[in-house]
């Protein structure tokens with residue numbers, strides 16, 4: 001009989017879930033007494049006690065350092081709080097999209113995902129805990145606010161300290177647990193499941209596996225290179241792309257999840273997936289992709305390292321959506337993008353007469369639209385793409401979506417992208433990140449900029465850089481009213497929209513683990529076929545200049561440049577620069593006073 005203990009604790013004031021769960025340094029979770037326990041108890045406390053006995057909770061993570069300790073705590077705290085059924089990925093491994101899939105499949109009450117996504121791992125890296133609800137999606141703000149409120153007043157938590165689970169053995173385990181307050185049924189059923197199976201089964205129902213198999217291993221197959229970056233997606237890529245679709249074993253690399261992601265950032269972009277970019281440039285592979293730590297992000301590359309901007313990626317999938325059998329069955333109900341994501345998807349929506357939703361940053365805002373049958377496909381500029389097959393973005397799904405398009409169109413990634421720009425025009429897009437900025441300075445900059453933008457004289461103002469002049473049409477702090485439940489999310493980013501549709505956006509990140517991260521996004525549309533292949537840096541330079549002037553970002557943050565510049569779609573540079581030139585470029589555009597890296 002396992003005993004339940006009630007432990008006295010002191011609340012922490014900083015357990016507010018951000019864009020995607022609670023993310024802190026591993027040391028914060030490890031060294032502060034009861035820190036992880038408090039947050040886990042706060043999550044479990046939002047599940048109605050009346051529902052707990054029949055409820056199942058899904059638990060999985062991206063394999064990072066401290067994950068297994070956290071899973072043991074979740075089992076012990078869940079059991080002590082009357083959650084009787086838990087389903088856990090083998091060795092704790094389950095990608096974020098797979099957790100969403102399993103929650104939906106078994107009709108669980110929700111799930112807890114142990115991940116800090118693309119943030120580095122290891123003893124000095126980051127850790128994160130995220131709660132997903134019964135739809136399979138990240139808890140909406142109403143619930144994360146409740147978790148935060150509970151955490152701020154928490155005086156005690158309940159735990160079964162003796163309960164120890166063997167995470168390596170697939171199958172059911174049962175434990176007799178002391179009855180808590182005579183309210184709970186005292187047997188805990190725990191099931192360790194294969195991490196990949198349910199997810200693979202789902203993908204078989206979405207895509208034409210026979211056609212993909214021909215594409216990847218038929219007589220005229222293409223060569224692909226997939227980089228799991230030592231994150232959770234490795235076993236999924238191996239099983240689905242290599243074993244099932246027949247791609248050779250060497251087409252998938254870094255497929256064993258590691259606690260510190262091999263010492264790298266598990267972040268699929270041109271800087272952190274530099275090895276993949278280098279290999280792709282050599283020209284042996286036709287299609288390349290990388291994934292983040294928890295498998296929900298993806299980066300798509302074509303032959304010679306041709307880079308697909310994530311805002312374009314979702315637009316291309318939308319324009320070719322009939323290549324995916326799932327959508328032939330379900331129809332296309334609507335499209336959506338997060339506010340800072342470029343307007344490339346809007347152009348497709350207009351052209352195909354589909355409804356488009358613009359939501360705040362973070363996947364949780366798509367869920368209600370999907371549940372209400374209003375949304376089929378959506379994406380974010382931050383390498384997130386997905387559909388209503390689950391309620392999370394899905395890296396491997398996005399790769400199979402692209403491969404389905406290649407199989408149908410029998411064209412290269414580059415040709416598909418260029419055709420798309422010819423037809424719909426092109427959105428030039430860049431993002432500047434200023435990481436670990438002093439929080440007070442960042443907040444004050446946003447506040448002062450907002451005050452200036454809200455001055456009645458700001459609208460209609462003409463802002464110039466060189467010979468370019470833009471007229472302010474809209475200046476606001478983005479607020480979103482959920483069309484399904486009417487809930488309002490305010491302060492989602494400052495927007496300056498000009499009369500030609502170009503946009504400058506400022507917002508503070510909600511996923512960092514120290515200080516503040518300021519993000520500046522620039523989006524500018526070009527329809528003229530003569531101009532769509534121009535250098536994005538040149539095209540966007542005047543807007544960047546205006547953004548820096550109007551916000552005084554550098555002066556206010558004490559920085560002379562961003563930590564990283566995310567200039568995307570600079571395809572000819574990506575295609576032709578070798579690694580040395582890329583390095584030289586980083587050094588020359590970024591000052592050496594901080595950790596500088598540039599996404600070309």
Ligand code: VG1
Nearest residue numbers: 019020117362363380382509510511
């Ligand atoms: C960032 C991205 C956002 C994404 C979020 C979670 O948030 O901008 O688009 O949804 O990360 O991604 P922020 O608040 O730092 O800008 V991940 O792969 O955690 O799950």
Ligand code: CO
Nearest residue numbers: 117292294296
């Ligand atoms: Co992620």
